[in-house]
Amino acid sequence: MITLKKLFSHTVLTFALSAAALGVIGCGGVNLDNQPKYKPLAASRFFANGQSSRPLVEGTVPRGSFTTDSLLITGKVNGKLADLFPFPVTEQVLERGQDRFNTFCSPCHGRLANGEGMVVRRGFPQPPSFQTDSVRAMPAGFFFDVITNGFGRMYSYAPSVPVRDRWAIVAYIRALQLSENVAVKDLPEAEQHQLLGKAQ
Amino acid sequence: MAQLFHPRSTVISKASIVIVIIVLTSVIVAATEIYRSGYTTGQNVAREQPIPFSHKHHVNDEGLSCAYCHTSVDKSSFAGIPPTYTCMTCHSQIWTTSPMLQPVRDSYQTQKPLEWIRVHDLPDFVYFNHSIHINKGIGCETCHGRVDQMPLMRRQNTLFMAWCIDCHRAPEKYIRPRSEVFNMTYEYPKNQEAFGKKLVKEYNVQVNRITDCSTCHR
Numbered sequence: 001m002i003t004l005k006k007l008f009s010h011t012v013l014t015f016a017l018s019a020a021a022l023g024v025i026g027c028g029g030v031n032l033d034n035q036p037k038y039k040p041l042a043a044s045r046f047f048a049n050g051q052s053s054r055p056l057v058e059g060t061v062p063r064g065s066f067t068t069d070s071l072l073i074t075g076k077v078n079g080k081l082a083d084l085f086p087f088p089v090t091e092q093v094l095e096r097g098q099d100r101f102n103t104f105c106s107p108c109h110g111r112l113a114n115g116e117g118m119v120v121r122r123g124f125p126q127p128p129s130f131q132t133d134s135v136r137a138m139p140a141g142f143f144f145d146v147i148t149n150g151f152g153r154m155y156s157y158a159p160s161v162p163v164r165d166r167w168a169i170v171a172y173i174r175a176l177q178l179s180e181n182v183a184v185k186d187l188p189e190a191e192q193h194q195l196l197g198k199a200q
Numbered sequence: 201m202a203q204l205f206h207p208r209s210t211v212i213s214k215a216s217i218v219i220v221i222i223v224l225t226s227v228i229v230a231a232t233e234i235y236r237s238g239y240t241t242g243q244n245v246a247r248e249q250p251i252p253f254s255h256k257h258h259v260n261d262e263g264l265s266c267a268y269c270h271t272s273v274d275k276s277s278f279a280g281i282p283p284t285y286t287c288m289t290c291h292s293q294i295w296t297t298s299p300m301l302q303p304v305r306d307s308y309q310t311q312k313p314l315e316w317i318r319v320h321d322l323p324d325f326v327y328f329n330h331s332i333h334i335n336k337g338i339g340c341e342t343c344h345g346r347v348d349q350m351p352l353m354r355r356q357n358t359l360f361m362a363w364c365i366d367c368h369r370a371p372e373k374y375i376r377p378r379s380e381v382f383n384m385t386y387e388y389p390k391n392q393e394a395f396g397k398k399l400v401k402e403y404n405v406q407v408n409r410i411t412d413c414s415t416c417h418r
Contacts, residue, residue, distance in 0.1 A: 032323065033323040033325075037324065041281055041313075050312075102265070107262065107264055107268070118262050119294070122294055124294050125293060155292070159283070160286070
């Protein structure tokens with residue numbers, strides 16, 4: 001027969017063991033909030049420089065993106081900057097180019113590619129306007145090359161802008177150059193009316 | 201036989217019941233409030249960073265888009281913290297002698313990354329993905345608040361699961377056109393309910409699946 005005293009001591013023992021077990025799980029077990037795995041850019045004590053991400057070996061290309069299409073990846077054909085696009089320029093490409101241009105280029109070059117971006121007003125040396133005859137005469141591959149490799153004080157934008165986006169930007173630069181240098185008589189009739197109507 | 205209880209004990213026993221209820225309630229309310237407060241969750245607490253980087257200045261005064269620095273936000277789970285290289289794209293030319301930016305120049309020269317303190321840190325069992333939110337029309341501001349008005353970065357929201365679920369149960373309340381995702385001052389239209397439902401359909405948001413446990417936990 002179980003005496004009251006025995007029941008009491010059993011209860012105490014059960015509680016004590018449960019508490020101890022919880023303690024072991026809580027302290028020595030896996031912490032689910034911070035699991036032993038690396039998230040992007042996490043620090044590491046394993047590698048000498050303290051970074052968990054390893055630098056890319058030079059010449060590494062993402063799987064599936066290797067190509068020998070020289071025009072696409074360098075803007076050159078037979079070693080010379082080409083005035084060609086490696087893929088058809090559609091409305092979608094132009095829209096992507098507008099979005100990327102406004103994000104990455106407009107801070108310095110301005111939204112009209114006239115070299116009057118906000119960062120220039122803060123003291124960054126002014127880049128040339130793209131709306132001059134000499135820049136307008138540059139081949140498309142030239143702009144691609146500048147985005148890829150940088151130019152003068154401009155750093156390379158290859159790390160932040162993928163290849164196809166660079167071409168989309170070049171296409172949009174062409175659109176901007178056109179839009180800022182078009183004669184009124186070359187506009188569609190409806191827009192001519194609108195423009196002249198406003199000017200009067 | 202003498203009376204076991206004094207006449208006053210009725211009052212005392214009744215009062216003690218009330219007191220116990222009050223005390224218990226206060227303890228529960230206090231515990232909940234502390235649990236939800238910025239003290240515990242880190243909400244609205246600015247962290248000390250290696251450089252007092254101002255999002256307000258870069259976004260509001262300079263007009264930089266979020267994606268200029270957080271380049272992988274639309275294609276990866278991780279929005280991306282810019283390398284020092286990105287800072288130096290401008291700061292190799294402007295504010296070149298500012299003592300505040302000395303750690304940036306040191307980092308660039310020594311190739312040792314700046315160690316920013318994480319402001320939004322989800323538990324490791326949550327598999328949050330930035331790109332899906334951006335591509336389905338959830339604005340940066342919806343979760344991160346008016347970052348363009350934050351001189352020092354802080355967490356606008358608790359990141360509690362209840363807060364996530366609030367939107368996952370009714371995305372039409374928060375969805376916006378994809379073109380407005382990076383807009384910090386987007387105003388929802390008056391007919392957001394109907395407009396949101398239209399966008400949810402147009403962007404093919406899987407309303408039946410986004411409240412599944414396995415959507416965020418694996």
